[in-house]
Amino acid sequence: METRELRYFVAVAEELHFGRAAQRLGIAQPPLSRAIQQLERRLGVALLERTSRTVTLTEAGSVLLREGRAALDAVDAADRRTRRAATGRPGLVLVTKAGASGDLLRKLLDAYAAEPGAVTVDVLLCGPAEQEPLLRDGRADVALLHRPFDSTTGFDTEELCTEGQVALLPAGHPLTTRAHLQMADVTALPGLPMPRWPAPDGTYPDGPGPRVRDSAQLFQLIALGRASAVLPESCRTHLRGDLVAVPVLDAPTVTTVIAWPPHSRSRAVAGLVRAATRL
Amino acid sequence: METRELRYFVAVAEELHFGRAAQRLGIAQPPLSRAIQQLERRLGVALLERTSRTVTLTEAGSVLLREGRAALDAVDAADRRTRRAATGRPGLVLVTKAGASGDLLRKLLDAYAAEPGAVTVDVLLCGPAEQEPLLRDGRADVALLHRPFDSTTGFDTEELCTEGQVALLPAGHPLTTRAHLQMADVTALPGLPMPRWPAPDGTYPDGPGPRVRDSAQLFQLIALGRASAVLPESCRTHLRGDLVAVPVLDAPTVTTVIAWPPHSRSRAVAGLVRAATRL
């Protein structure tokens, strides 16, 4: 199976439309049809059910979609990491959610930088659920992930710290006088819905809350009295004056972990992880 | 990057010889040379240093060897799992070291078989260090691994049980009268060296011990007074009469884990894991 065929199949499987998939791939539709047929013939497996009106995935097709994406990520990672290795400038890319674990990150970078043989660490900030693909396809070397929100499946990890969560409310809100809250108090606040974060593909789930892309937007919306949120308590360290954090006792505990792709034999990653576990 | 190019590069990187690599790939040498040149040109990276007498890997080349192998495994896994999904016979392949965790495996299979919706589980027995590649390239769905001997890096795992280790000695050996031993007692037994197991590529490490391929060979050699071994204590359950097991107090504890590839959304794998954790 060639990566070209995999790319073609993934495109069709995602679009469920040969014409659009071909457009996305920058080729004409007929070669795409033929490539998929050939892939099915070589595998001896029907991947798609076509009526002349609609395309759907077979059972085997959805398996290949899932596995094929993983395989393409692995190929992309090989490409990127090889290119990076050739630049001669050894450097790490660490990715974390913007606005999370600020203190921890600073301490980690300081501790690592003090080590002998430390390389430069580029910090990449991104939205939630964007870290996983970055780590998987080689655009990043290490990530700070937050369980249970992020899935650490397929990565090697070390736990760094755990913390409770707090509700963020606009200053002056009645609940801000309370010493602590329960989840039930905040999930159904009238007029303060939970915001919606984008999925990895950039789309937003359905729901009542406002759409947010980063923590600055979120804080702004909370300050305006248009939303509320439950976040790890470390977010208090850079809290604006117009927001109040109240502990939520029964919210799930958040564990910050440092994660890196397996078979990462890189000296630099190992050093960074060692620095992290010693914090 | 196409998988063909990756396969070619991995072959050359492993052989460090264009002629032999070409032979292994079943093509002539000139197309192979060209393919590698083209790969280097497209990546913009030197992967190999050729003198007209010898071929060596560059830094970037060894990165691509590691990452490329992982990528090829992922592609192979996609192929195999798609084919398997298409057969319609949902079945699982569980791989474990021959002779290890016999009781646990039996209990696991019984417990899972009793579940509603259980599928057939094919058991694949193999030598040590062979499980990882099987799981990685899709020939197996689940494995029973034994830490710290097997690396679980890159897999999702659940711990099943932990146990101490025992020294296996021929009946009548002086040490068999002892109630327990230390590692130091057994590592340097005169005339009873530790046997050597094959690496994943089938070669044996250097050393004094006899070469063994499976536990039957091992037991035979120990009974003959030609070797000794330190094994998890569960091996006692199917011990021959001419062997004696003595606990080794300071040997590392062995943890049996059930491991499966990440993104395995399969219902069957999930069911088997659930059955395993409930044991």
Add this chain to the structure above:
DNA sequence: GGCGGCGATACCTCCCCGGTATCGATTGCC
């Protein structure tokens, strides 16, 4: 029933993969 949308087919072109023959460089040997 005609129209429009969609995937499949037919057919053509050209690139690139693989093969053979050969070169050029390095090494080891007498």
Add this chain to the structure above:
DNA sequence: GGCAATCGATACCGGGGAGGTATCGCCGCC
């Protein structure tokens, strides 16, 4: 020191296959 052997690179050729355009066949819809 020169000659042969070894090994990777180069030159050149032929065929298969990838991609393009034109068109067909099928189906849903006004």
